[in-house]
Amino acid sequence: MAERWDLKGRDLELLLSEAETYKGESLWQDAWRRLRRNRAAFACLVFLALFALGSLLAPALPLPSPVTLTLDDEYRPPAVDFSALLVPGFRRDYWELGWIDERMVDLRVAVFGDWQTAPWLGTDGKGRDLLSRIVWGSRTSILVALAATLCSLIIGVSYGAMAGFLGGRIDNVMMRIVDILYSIPFIFVVIFLITIVNEYRTELEDQFGINRETVFYVVIGAIYWLTMARVVRGQVLSLRNSEFVEAARVVGASTARIVFIHLVPNVLSVVIVYLTLTIPAVMLFEAFLSFLGLGIEPPKVSWGLLAVDGTEGINPIKLDWWLVVFPALAMGLTLLALNVLGDGLRDALDPKLRGKD
Amino acid sequence: MIGFLLRRLLWFAITLWIVVTVSFFLMRAVRGGPFDGERTLNEAIERNIKARYHLDWPILKQYFQYIGPFNLDERGWFGGDGTRPFGGVLTGDFGPSFKYRDFTVNDIIAQSLPVSVSLGMVALMWALTLGLTTGVLSAIYRGRGVDVALRLLATAGIALPNFVIAGFLIILFVFELDWFPVAGYGSLRHLVLPGFALGAPFAAYIARLTRTGMLEVLSQDYIRTAHAKGLAPRLVILRHALKGGLLPVVSYLGPATAGILTGSLVIERIFAIPGTGSHFVNSATNRDYTLSMGVTILYTVLVYSLNTLVDFAYTLLDPRIRLEES
Numbered sequence: 001m002a003e004r005w006d007l008k009g010r011d012l013e014l015l016l017s018e019a020e021t022y023k024g025e026s027l028w029q030d031a032w033r034r035l036r037r038n039r040a041a042f043a044c045l046v047f048l049a050l051f052a053l054g055s056l057l058a059p060a061l062p063l064p065s066p067v068t069l070t071l072d073d074e075y076r077p078p079a080v081d082f083s084a085l086l087v088p089g090f091r092r093d094y095w096e097l098g099w100i101d102e103r104m105v106d107l108r109v110a111v112f113g114d115w116q117t118a119p120w121l122g123t124d125g126k127g128r129d130l131l132s133r134i135v136w137g138s139r140t141s142i143l144v145a146l147a148a149t150l151c152s153l154i155i156g157v158s159y160g161a162m163a164g165f166l167g168g169r170i171d172n173v174m175m176r177i178v179d180i181l182y183s184i185p186f187i188f189v190v191i192f193l194i195t196i197v198n199e200y201r202t203e204l205e206d207q208f209g210i211n212r213e214t215v216f217y218v219v220i221g222a223i224y225w226l227t228m229a230r231v232v233r234g235q236v237l238s239l240r241n242s243e244f245v246e247a248a249r250v251v252g253a254s255t256a257r258i259v260f261i262h263l264v265p266n267v268l269s270v271v272i273v274y275l276t277l278t279i280p281a282v283m284l285f286e287a288f289l290s291f292l293g294l295g296i297e298p299p300k301v302s303w304g305l306l307a308v309d310g311t312e313g314i315n316p317i318k319l320d321w322w323l324v325v326f327p328a329l330a331m332g333l334t335l336l337a338l339n340v341l342g343d344g345l346r347d348a349l350d351p352k353l354r355g356k357d
Numbered sequence: 358m359i360g361f362l363l364r365r366l367l368w369f370a371i372t373l374w375i376v377v378t379v380s381f382f383l384m385r386a387v388r389g390g391p392f393d394g395e396r397t398l399n400e401a402i403e404r405n406i407k408a409r410y411h412l413d414w415p416i417l418k419q420y421f422q423y424i425g426p427f428n429l430d431e432r433g434w435f436g437g438d439g440t441r442p443f444g445g446v447l448t449g450d451f452g453p454s455f456k457y458r459d460f461t462v463n464d465i466i467a468q469s470l471p472v473s474v475s476l477g478m479v480a481l482m483w484a485l486t487l488g489l490t491t492g493v494l495s496a497i498y499r500g501r502g503v504d505v506a507l508r509l510l511a512t513a514g515i516a517l518p519n520f521v522i523a524g525f526l527i528i529l530f531v532f533e534l535d536w537f538p539v540a541g542y543g544s545l546r547h548l549v550l551p552g553f554a555l556g557a558p559f560a561a562y563i564a565r566l567t568r569t570g571m572l573e574v575l576s577q578d579y580i581r582t583a584h585a586k587g588l589a590p591r592l593v594i595l596r597h598a599l600k601g602g603l604l605p606v607v608s609y610l611g612p613a614t615a616g617i618l619t620g621s622l623v624i625e626r627i628f629a630i631p632g633t634g635s636h637f638v639n640s641a642t643n644r645d646y647t648l649s650m651g652v653t654i655l656y657t658v659l660v661y662s663l664n665t666l667v668d669f670a671y672t673l674l675d676p677r678i679r680l681e682e683s
Contacts (some may be wrong), residue, residue, distance in 0.1 A: 176368075179368070180368065180371065180372045180375070184372065184376055184657055187619045187622070188619075188637065188649075188652065188653040188656055188657075191637070191638070191641045191649070193383070194641070195641045195642070195644065195649070196383055196384070199644075280516065284518050287518050287520075288518065288520075288622075288623060291518075291520055291623055291626075292622065292623065292626070292638050292641075293642060294641065294642075307518065307520055307521060307524070310524060311520060311523070311524050311627055319528065319532055321528060324521075324524040324525070324528065327521075328517065328521040328524065328525070331517070331518065331521065332513065332516055332517045332521065335516035335517070336512060336513060336516040338516075339512055339515060339516050340512065
C-alpha cells in the first residue's frame with residue numbers, strides 16, 4: 001500500500017503523462033458515434049434535415065403558389081413530363097407572409113421569374129398544385145410541432161426540475177396536480193377551449209396581436225408538458241442524491257454549478273429523446289384538429305387540411321387517389337423518420353449501453 | 358385495497374369538480390349566448406328562452422343548478438318548490454341541449470353512446486388480437502425476416518394518423534374489392550373497416566409492448582427450466598411466458614381505451630357513424646355548450662374508471678405490485 005502513495009518526482013510525471021494520452025469521450029461524442037453507426041436512424045436524421053431545409057426554403061423554390069386557383073385545371077392526375085419540367089405561369093398570390101418569407105419570394109421571382117414546376121403530383125379539386133401544397137403544408141406542420149414542443153419543453157422541464165429539486169411536500173403536491181391533469185381526456189377539453197377561443201379571435205387579434213395559431217401552439221404545448229415534467233422530475237430526483245453530485249459538493253462546487261454543469265446534461269439526453277417522440281405526436285395532433293376543422297384554417301395549408309381534402313376526394317365515381325396517397329406519404333415518411341430517429345437516439349444516449357458495441 | 362379505491366375516488370371527485378367548474382365558468386363567460394343566431398330574436402322571445410334555461414339567474418345560482426340536485430327556485434337560493442328544469446350533473450343529468458331543442462344531452466348520449474361503444478369494442482378487439490399475435494411472433498422469431506417486417510409495419514402503424522389509414526382502407530376494400538360498405542352504421546359489416554382503422558395504431562403499439570415484454574420474459578431462468586424439463590415450446594410460450602409478457606400490455610389498456618375514444622372523433626366522421634364522438638365535434642362547432650360539456654364529463658368519468666380498473670387488474674396479474682405505492 002505504502003509504495004503506491006509514494007509516487008514522487010519522475011514517477012508521478014510519468015504517470016501523469018501517461019494519463020494525458022487517454023482521451024476521455026463525452027456523452028455526446030459517444031452518442032453521436034453510436035447514432036452514426038445506427039444506419040436507419042442516421043438515414044432518418046439526414047432525410048429530416050434535408051426535408052426541413054426544403055420546407056424552410058419553400059418560398060424561394062420554383063413552386064407554384066399553393067393557393068392559386070386554376071379552375072380549368074382541376075383534378076389533374078400526377079404526371080412528370082420530362083420535356084417540360086418547368087412551365088411558365090407563376091402568379092404571386094399568397095396569404096399574408098412574414099417579412100423573411102416575402103424576401104424569399106422576391107428572390108424566387110428574381111431568379112425563376114415566371115417559371116414554375118409543372119403539376120408533377122397532380123392538382124386538387126380547385127386546380128391547386130399538390131406538390132406545392134404539400135411543401136407549404138409541411139411548413140405549417142413543422143412550425144406547429146416545433147412551437148408546441150418548445151412550449152411543452154419550457155413548461156415541462158422547469159416544472160419537473162423544480163419538483164424534483166425541491167422534493168418533499170412541494171414535490172408531492174406538484175406531482176399530484178400532474179396526476180389530476182393526466183386523468184382528464186385532454187382532447188375534449190382542448191376542443192372545448194378552442195371553440196371558446198374562436199369566439200374571441202377578433203379581439204385577441206386586434207388587442208393583443210395574438211392570432212389563432214399562437215393560441216393553438218400554446219394549447220397543444222400545454223397538454224404535452226405533463227409527461228416531460230414527470231420524466232425530468234424522475235431524473236432530477238434520482239440524480240440529486242447520486243454519488244457524482246455528492247462528489248461535486250465535496251469538492252466545493254456551488255449549487256448552481258451542480259445543477260447546470262452536472263445535473264442538466266444528464267437530464268438533457270432523456271429530454272432530447274422525449275422531444276423526438278413528442279414532435280410526431282404533436283404533428284399528428286395538429287392533423288387531427290385540422291381534420292376536425294378546429295386547427296389551421298384555409299387559405300393556409302397544413303397536412304391535416306390536405307388529408308381532409310384527400311378523404312373528401314374519395315368517392316366511387318372518380319377516385320382521385322393522388323390526393324390521398326401523396327399527403328399521406330409525406331406525413332407518414334416524416335413521422336416514421338422521427339419515430340425511428342427517436343428510438344435510435346434513445347439507444348444512443350442510453351448510459352447503460354455506453355461504450356458498448 | 359379498499360383504502361386504495363377510496364383514495365382514487367376522492368381524487369376522482371376533485372378532478373371532476375375542477376373540470377366541471379372550470380368549463381362551466383368558461384362556457385358562461387363566452388360572449389354571445391347559445392341562442393344567438395343569424396337573426397336577432399324578438400326581445401320577449403329571447404327573455405322567455407333565457408328564462409326557460411334559467412340563463413337569467415345569477416351565475417353562481419346557475420352553477421349550483423348545473424352541479425346538482427339543490428332545491429333552487431325562482432325566488433330564493435335554496436328551499437324552492439322543487440320544480441327544477443333538470444337534475445344537475447351529480448344526478449347524472451346534463452340538462453337540455455342548446456342546439457337540438459327537443460332533446461336533452463342525456464337523450465343524445467343515450468342514443469349515440471352504444472354506437473361508439475360497439476365501435477370502440479371492435480377496435481379494441483382488433484388491436485388486441487392483432488397486436489398480441491404479431492408481438493409474440495416477432496419475439497419468437499427475433500431478428501429474422503418476420504420480426505423485421507412486423508416491426509416496420511408496427512412503426513408505420515404508429516406513425517400514420519388513423520384517418521390516413523382509413524383512406525387507404527376505403528380505397529382498397531370498398532372501391533377496389535367491394536367487400537365492405539363505404540360508410541354508415543347498422544350491421545357488423547359496417548364496423549369492420551372503421552374498427553380496424555381505429556384500432557391499427559393501438560395494435561402497433563401493443564405489438565411493440567408484447568415483443569419487449571416477451572423478450573424479457575423469455576430470457577428468464579424459469580423459462581429455461583421449462584424448456585429443460587422437456588415442455589413443448591408451444592406450451593412454454595402459451596403457459597409460462599405469455600402471462601409475464603402480457604403485463605406491459607395490461608397497463609397500456611387504460612391509455613389505449615382513452616386513445617380509442619379520442620380517435621373515434623375522426624373515424625366516426627369519416628365513416629358517417631352516428632356516435633358520441635361525431636356529436637361532440639358537431640357540438641364544438643355548433644356552440645352547443647351543454648352537449649360538449651356533457652360529453653367531456655362523460656368521457657372523463659369513463660377514462661378515469663377504466664384506468665382505475667386497469668390498475669386494479671394489474672395487481673391481480675402481478676403479485677409483486679402493491680396498490681398502496683401507486
